[in-house]
Amino acid sequence: MSYWLLKSEPTSYSTGDLRREGKTAWEGVRNFQARNFLRDSMKVGDLALFYHSATEVPAVAGIARIASEAYPDPTQFDAKSMYFDPTATKENPRWYVVDVEFAEAFAQPLALSKLHDDTALVGMELLRRGSRLSVQPVTKEHFVHIKKRSARALAAA
DNA sequence: GCCAACGTTGGC
DNA sequence: GCCAACGTTGGC
Secondary structure, eight states, rough: OOOEEEEOOTSSSSSHHHHHEEEEEEOOOHHHHHHIIIIIIOTOEEEEEEEEOOOOOOOOEEEEEOOOEEEEOOOGGGGGTTOOOTTOOSOOOEEEEEEEEEEEEEEEEEEHHHHHOOGGTOGGGSTTTTTSSSEEEEEEEHHHHHHHHHHHHHHHO
């Protein structure tokens, strides 16, 4: 079983949205490295940190569970979608999605600034300067540590 | 809004 | 295959 981190701008899709819907197709990944992780390495049952990016307080806000194998991203074929890709064909899709389902919303999101202060998280891809990868692997140790920190934040609140 | 870092495209 | 130009991401 593997661990991941998924970025989303909360104005576009947040942990609250996932909690409400229960499950969603993780659409719109348009970076090859991120796609390869989705398509080739994610397995049903894997867990992912749900990260809120490009927002006032960037933070890990919850946990999602991978709920399907990868399949072609339907938005690449939809001329009306902002994710439309004219180079993609049904025979030769370029972009993929997995379904993700709600697992947990942190009572108190763990801010990026707090994560930067945490010596247990040294080497985490998210904390690398200039890191933009929207789908990234997370070590089990880092995943467990962040989950524990969120539980402590909950207990302290 | 600024801007550094990064990924992709396309001319050569 | 190189690399400049461009567009995007995302923290601040």
